[in-house]
Amino acid sequence: MSTATLSSLIGVLILGQVAGFALVARHRYRGKFRALQTQALGGGPGAPPYRTPSDAEEENQDNVDPDELDVFPSAWAGYKEFVVQRRTPEDRNGDVCSFHLAPADGARLPAFRPGQYLTFKLEIPNGDAGSTKGVVRCYSLSDRPRSDLYRVSIKRVPAPPGRAELPGGVASSHFHDLVREGTRLAVRAPSGHFHLIEDGDLPIVLIAGGIGITPMLSILNALAHWADPREVWLFYGVRNGTEHIMKEHLETLRDTHPGFHLRVVYANPSDADIPGIDYHHRGYIDIRLLQEVLNLGRYEYYVCGPPPMMEALVPALETAGVPAWNIHYESFGPASLNRGQTLTQAQGESPITVRFGKSGTSVPWDPAASESLLELIEDQGIRVDSGCRAGSCGCCETRIEAGEVLYRQQPDADVKPGHCLLCIATPSTDLTLDI
Ligand SMILES: Cc1cc2nc3c(=O)[nH]c(=O)nc-3n(C[C@H](O)[C@H](O)[C@H](O)COP(=O)(O)OP(=O)(O)OC[C@H]3O[C@@H](n4cnc5c(N)ncnc54)[C@H](O)[C@@H]3O)c2cc1C
Ligand code: FES
Structure with missing residues (x-):
């Protein structure tokens, strides 16, 4: 066997082993x-x-x-x-x-x-x-x-x-x-239903604004730990270097995982922030930036950030042709996005009454005064559990004794039959709740 044939054979064996x-x-x-x-x-x-x-x-x-x-x-x-x-x-x-x-x-x-x-x-x-x-x-x-x-x-x-008289977040x-x-x-x-599709085949784009980086860190760390072969992009937007969290960790991931690409975007860099080193783009993460960097090919998109970012970016991705099922998003505050799944309050002729089964009291439902049953109940001075106030955590799940509700958005939490999530529900008929 000639040296050239032997080298080719060794090459093929090595390639086979790598593929294996x-x-x-x-x-x-x-x-x-x-x-x-x-x-x-x-x-x-x-x-x-x-x-x-x-x-x-x-x-x-x-x-x-x-x-x-x-x-x-x-x-x-x-x-x-x-x-x-x-x-x-x-x-x-x-x-x-x-x-x-x-x-x-x-x-x-x-x-x-x-x-x-x-x-x-x-x-x-x-x-x-x-x-x-x-x-x-x-x-x-x-x-x-x-x-x-x-x-x-x-x-x-x-x-x-401008509201310094108010207390900070409890x-x-x-x-x-x-x-x-x-x-x-x-x-x-x-x-929660916002999570990595673990066995997806598309490359991944993570888009995080501010503290919206937290679920992305979990996704990134898991992908790195599992040696997932998919390409991953992280677009991370903050005001400047003072708000940039886990900077070293993200840079180490980038340097040790060739398939991971990091794009940091500062809205308002300080003099101490060095372009090209601390951050890559100035401004906000918007569709133009994504188009420029990614050419908006086929990706699985995950988005989490403040309401203005979500309200601009998610519809813009759809308009740019990204299929809705490839866009996953979560908001940390009250729901701010309507992607056509929202059910609206029924405009019935007769007024709707909400009754609280335990106390036997009743109140009229006024859609102009309350956005949800949760707000109506809190206005009555009744305490009920709530967490996300966005249909995600399931904390406000309550049994319906009689009547029906509509949701202003699709619930993210699983709801038991005969129950509703007060934070995103409005009554569509007279209603009695187990409260
Ligand atoms: C699914 C999900 C995941 C989340 N993940 C994270 C995360 O990883 N990290 C994170 O930091 N947060 C996260 N959040 C947000 C978090 O749950 C809280 O909403 C956040 O910490 C604020 O809660 P708080 O009790 O501190 O503020 P709150 O007490 O709810 O106050 C919110 C704001 O209202 C103001 N306020 C207080 N009183 C009044 C008043 N009378 N009138 C008007 N304004 C008033 C406060 O000053 C503050 O600015 C997540 C939320 C959700 C839904
Ligand atoms: S408060 Fe979280 S689902 Fe209603």
């Missing part, structure tokens, strides 16, 4: 996805095993194969107690802080789908000696699924501009000011 490794990696990854999907959705006992190693395991056993480790258990019902293990400041301003949470019972944690969130019930001091009020809020998981810890990253919300201030290592917190299991 890629196929095995893809197959393992898809196996993990199926396990994750089944378990995160309350999966059955036959679900294939999957868990990821903890930090300690990663440090001690770099070559550990996640497939050989224990199984993620299934999710819990209601609230479970967690203990804060550590806090990590994430930006130069000190406005964003990560909280690492371990279950108080030391049990293994269920998997979640990257992009999902946790719901917290906080007991916030009320001012009166020793008394507290319960406040429910949602926070996206900001790291990949692990069996020992969850991480959330929370931005302190100040009073609205829950975010509580986290920043009072939640310390060792603090115990009541947490509902991960949920």
Whole structure:
């Protein structure tokens, strides 16, 4: 055999081996996805095993194969107690802080789908000696699924501009000011329909504005950990370097994963921010920028950011020809997008009455005064649980004793038959609620 033939043969063997490794990696990854999907959705006992190693395991056993480790258990019902293990400041301003949470019972944690969130019930001091009020809020998981810890990253919300007389955000201030290592917190299991499509084939575009980066971090860290072969772009917009969170981490991911492309956009860079190093574009993430960089080919888009960004970008992607099923988005505040799924309040002739079954009181429904049943109920001084106020967390789910409701948008949370989500529902007939 000549030297040239031998070299070609070796080349073919090496290529074959590389392709084999890629196929095995893809197959393992898809196996993990199926396990994750089944378990995160309350999966059955036959679900294939999957868990990821903890930090300690990663440090001690770099070559550990996640497939050989224990199984993620299934999710819990209601609230479970967690203990804060550590806090990590994430930006130069000190406005964003990560909280690492371990279950108080030391049990293994269920998997979640990257992009999902946790719901917290906080007991916030009320001012009166020793008394507290319960406040429910949602926070996206900001790291990949692990069996020992969850991480959330929370931005302190100040009073609205020009309204200094108002208090800052109740829950975010509580986290920043009072939640310390060792603090115990009541947490509902991960949920939410905004998450990575784990077995998708299209390359991925993540678009994050401000604190909307948190679900994207979870998605990115999971993709990197699973050695997912898909190409990933992250467009991350903030005001300037002081708000740029996890900068080093994102740059390390970019430098170590050739398929990951990072585009940082500063709206208002400071003198200390260096173009081409700290940020790539000046201004806002808009359709023009996406067209310029991506040529808007076939991608799976994930968008999370402040209302103006979402309101501009999501419809613009659709107008630019991106199929609606390739655009996934989540808003951290009241719903701001209407993609044609919205049901409107029925314009009936006769007035509608809402009755509260437990107290027996009734109030007329006035669509000009209340946007949702939740608002109507709160205006009556009745306390009900609410978290996202956007149909996502399921906290305000309430049983309907009689009557029917319409939703102003498609609920994101799963709703039990005969129940409704007060925060996005309006009555379409006379209604009696189990309140
Ligand atoms: C699915 C989901 C995921 C989320 N993930 C994250 C995340 O990863 N990280 C994150 O930081 N946030 C996240 N959020 C947002 C988070 O849930 C809270 O909405 C946010 O922290 C603000 O809550 P708060 O209690 O601090 O503010 P609130 O107390 O709800 O106050 C909000 C604003 O209202 C102002 N205000 C207070 N009183 C009045 C008044 N009387 N009149 C007018 N204005 C008033 C406050 O000053 C503040 O500006 C997420 C939300 C959702 C729905
Ligand atoms: S408050 Fe979250 S679904 Fe209504």
